[in-house]
Amino acid sequence: MSSTFSKLKNIIELLRHLDIEKISEISSKVDLPKLVNNVSHLSEKQLGAMMKMMDPNKKEKVLPEIDGDFYDVNHTLSPEHREIQLKVRAFMEKEVKPLVNDYWLHDEFPFQLIEKFRELNICGVTYDGYGCPNLPFLMEGILAMEMARVDASIATFFGVQSGLSMGSIYMCGSEAQKEKWLPAMQKFEKIGAFGLTEPEVGSGAAGGLTTTCKKVEGGWILNGQKKWIGNATFADVIIIWARDVDNDEVKGFIVEKDNPGFAVEKIKGKMALRIVQNGLITLSDCFITDENKLENANSFKDTAKVLQMTRAGVAWMAVGLSRGAYENALEYTRERKQFGKPIASFQMIQGHLVEMLSNLTAMQTMVFRLSEMQDEGILKDEHASLAKVFCTMRMRDIVSRSREVMGGNGILLEHNVARFVADAEAIYSYEGTKEINSLIVGRAITGFSAFV
Known part of the structure; x- marks a missing residue:
């Protein structure tokens, strides 16, 4: 009880030492006699909390850093790789984060970011040669994480460009095809897309694509449709996978956007990844030269x-x-x-x-x-x-x-x-x-x- 009385005395003492103007200002907002009466009925714990709150020397609480890497899984990265990770994180925070909500809302792609992506020099992350960084697969994953941490649409755009599209050429193309396309794609001078999924074929792609290819003199004829193809509305090159009508094997092709018989329509009304420009591709007797057939893409295993x-x-x-x-x-x-x-x-x-x-x-x-x-x-x-x-x-x-x-x-x-x-x-x-x-x-x- 004596402790409570002592704290109450301290509060009254604090009020007593206020100057007249300050007391007048407070009394215009607060019923001081009522305040003192209410304070006198506070418990020991409540008075202690009030005293702590009124302490002018009270330090502001320092909260822990917000960091989702609770187990510090990045600790094994070399200084060079850590620097790349932080460079991409800074890019996403500074260049991407301020604008993504607006572009997402309006179902549009921020094309001004493409030039800035080029400056990062990370496209074709794991590939050797052709201007690519040749980093470990671990770094490819970490960079995908850093992008998706701010926006999954931008991460998807990059994944289609660097992974699916460039990867098809890197893993299945001839040396001539690699030399022709990969350096330009690494610099984002050419944008790529990857066409496997179809309007009626998603999970069953291994069992039989409806898009077909037919060998003719000097090249191939492609017919069919591809759906949900990211980057398709503005891509320069699209990797198209089609079933050979002669032997039922899946083959891959590099289709250029101005190729006769190639058309793309933007898919609208999406509730997710709205920044990604997905397209419905239609191939109507689309002739592809032998030069643009992926040399080593001859079955679904590829x-x-x-x-x-x-x-x-x-x-x-x-x-x-x-x-x-x-x-x-x-x-x-x-x-x-x-x-x-x-x-x-x-x-x-x-x-x-x-x-x-x-x-x-x-x-x-x-x-x-x-x-x-x-x-x-x-x-x-x-x-x-x-x-x-x-x-x-x-x-x-x-x-x-x-x-x-x-x-x-x-x-x-x-x-x-x-x-x-x-x-x-x-x-x-x-x-x-x-x-x-x-x-x-x-x-x-x-x-x-x-x-x-």
Whole structure:
């Protein structure tokens, strides 16, 4: 009781030492006798809190840095590789983040970024020669993560250009084709796209494409349609995969945008990856010269090699998007106040944040090892498929919780998480659905194929 009385005396003493003008100013806003009376009825704990609040020497609480890499999985990067990672992070924060919500909302692509991408000199990340950086697969994953951490659409644009399109030429093209296209694509002087999925053929691409190719004198005739083709509306070169009507084998072609018989229509009304310009491609008796047939793309196994290489990148993108959602949610909850306190100080909010971080950390360690296996040359289809399944499933949970801790504000673009929630749905589906990738893993662990 004496302690309470002492604290009350201190408060009254503080009020007593205020000058007349200050007391007059306070009394115009506050009933001072009533205030003193109410203070006299406060408990020991309440008085202590008031004294602490009134302490002029009280230091502002220093909060921990917001960092989704809780286990510091990047610690093994060399200084040179770490520098590249941070350069891409700075680019995404400075050049991309300020404009993506507006372009996403209007279903448009920020073409001014292409020149700035060229300055990064990271396209064709893992390829040797042709002006490419020749970095480890681990770095390809980390850069995909850094891009998706800010915007999955830009990460997808880059993945199509650097991975699927350039990768098809790098892995399946002749030396002449590589020399002709890869240096220009590495510098973004030529933009690429990758055409495998069709209006009626997605997961069943290995079982039979409806787009056909027919050998004729001097080249090939292509007929059919391709759907959901990223970058297609403005790409200079599109890799088209078609079924040979003579032997049913899948073959690959480099189709240039001004090729007669080639047409593309922009797909509108998307709820995800709205910055990515997806196209519906129609090939009508489209003649492709022998020079533009990918020399070493003669079966779906060749297509699958490209897909295996890039599927690991999609898992990394899921990690990046999840990290962006988590970090945005954490920042929001530390700033948003309810009941006089930041909502991050409430137990239920912290429960969501820890659940998000737990999944994110598991995802990070998984893809880190995945890329190590890729660099060691022991990566198999089932390894990439398992990572794609797990990371995209956990991604969905993370973005859902990120939106939840933001309450109603979580559906506003200005807080970024709404965009992450929508974009996660596309990443969950492309490069093989959960079901198809699960069957690939299931076949590997059981020895039985459950594919129809």
